[in-house]
Amino acid sequence: MTDPRVTLAGVEFAGPAFTASGCAAAGKELAGFFDLTEIGGVVTKSIMMRPRSGRPTPRMVETPSGMLNSIGLQGPGIESFLANDLPWLAERGVAAVVSIAGETVEEYAQLARILRNEPDVKAIEVNISCPNVESRGQVFACDVMSASSVIHQVRRNTSSTVPIFAKLSPDVTSIAEIALSCHNAGADGFSMINTTLGMAIDTDTLRPILGGVTGGLSGPAIRPIAVRNVWQVHHVLPDVPILGMGGIATGEDALQFIAAGATAVSVGTMTFHDPSAPLRVQQELLGLLDERGFASVSEAVGVAHRGGLV
């Protein structure tokens, strides 16, 4: 049997599949469907400094093989997260990867400083797909300078034993360039991809459907884009771990990401279809790796770059 354990930037996780930020809340709701300790861990909804109401409804449109969302990072804020959600995960032995988001570089730094005192944080995912209010709303992840200054500040303020993963947006001209600068700024790994910006119009009213006008596209529709992005980043940074995601529905989908260079995967939108999808995908992936003779997940990471199965 393939060893399910994976090591991401020095931290060991029980399995290669994780939830995806924003698709599992803080884990609790999925516990009724499967044992959260069996998967790699729970990546939480992106946490901000203060409570946040999010955007007006409608927040969702179903699209071919996917969906658009404009949730707007609704959440309770870091204080409530630390009082209620993180302890819940820790008490049950669930590995917590905490996603953080901010509107200024300083807000990310503040969040990192607060999390520094929390021993139950296994890793931090830095969601940089947010508008930078100090730069006319330009998304951090789409600008080399803002992306790397956020990562630099989070790295500076985080304990060296806690890896930080930069969550990359596919809406850039060169993903490799952003990845290289984030890596230079101290990112220990990458989570990719975030949703890609889309839009839908109601043909009766001829107005945008989403309350937020535009929204993030996710689900199987974006899978080939995600695999390509993982491939390109692994190509330039083969030793940097990647948490791959984007439309993963099955173990075969996940295997594509591993072969393209991901060390582990997150299952997002498909959790809405099947709440136990993260565990199912993990089991299917391990089965496929086993069939192909891999003793561990890490043996298969990036194998497509090395000529595939020989």
Add this chain to the structure above:
Amino acid sequence: MIQADAEILSVRRDGAYYHMSFAAPGIADGFRPGHFVAIAVDDAHILRRAFSIRSASTKAGGALQIIVSPKGPGTQWLVRRRAGDIINVIAPLGQPFRLPTEPVPCVLVGGGYGVAPLFELANQLRARGCGVEIIVGAGDAARLHGVVEARRVSDAVHVTTDDGSAGEQGRVTDPLRRILAEGRHPAVYACGPMAMLQAVSEVSAEFGAVAQCAVEESMACGVGVCMTCVLPVIGDDGVTRMVRSCTEGPVFFGDRVRWSDVGTVPADTLGSPEARDD
């Protein structure tokens, strides 16, 4: 809450709607009126569709009944299923209607397929000694559902249609107003379109009756993980929050929902852009 492959037992057309029944081992026991079921549809559509559970029988391993209005591709796919087909279901979901502790007279208001959860509610209320009057309303006669069954489970039924093709012409709030004016009914239960729920809440408040409303918000996950299905609701502390209708609802007290603000984030909502100081 259980996720299971369920065998369809029957699909039967009824006016503009379809009655659907499927085997649901283990689910029926936990069912209370107001709960809903989330059903996976064809492979081309990722998201589940939500339906009020109309009734649940524990006989023969358990079965659930729902009423489906074929609206878009997912519901149209569903009503084309046949007995013996398998669908994946998650149920029971959400917070059910709360029953009164005293045997008081109650008014139940259903609009269109919104009457679905009211039959079993009526049964349970009557089992507690509550008087039950049901108001069934719809746009027209074809979309009027369950009048015969409503008669079977209540003391009196009032029917309204917008176009007068059945019952009295008008809105469900017309008979509701007359009933509440008697001053005997402290509790109102409603399920139907949002505009109807708002009107029912307002009329109930006018007469000092407590309204519980099962809302229908667009849902992506149905289990509380995505934050799609929110609406502005006033909490016990007086603070408005964007609340998930799949886990904290679908049943809410009518006077807590900010009906006129649904589809917006009111400025005084916790964490709204206006309320943040940065």
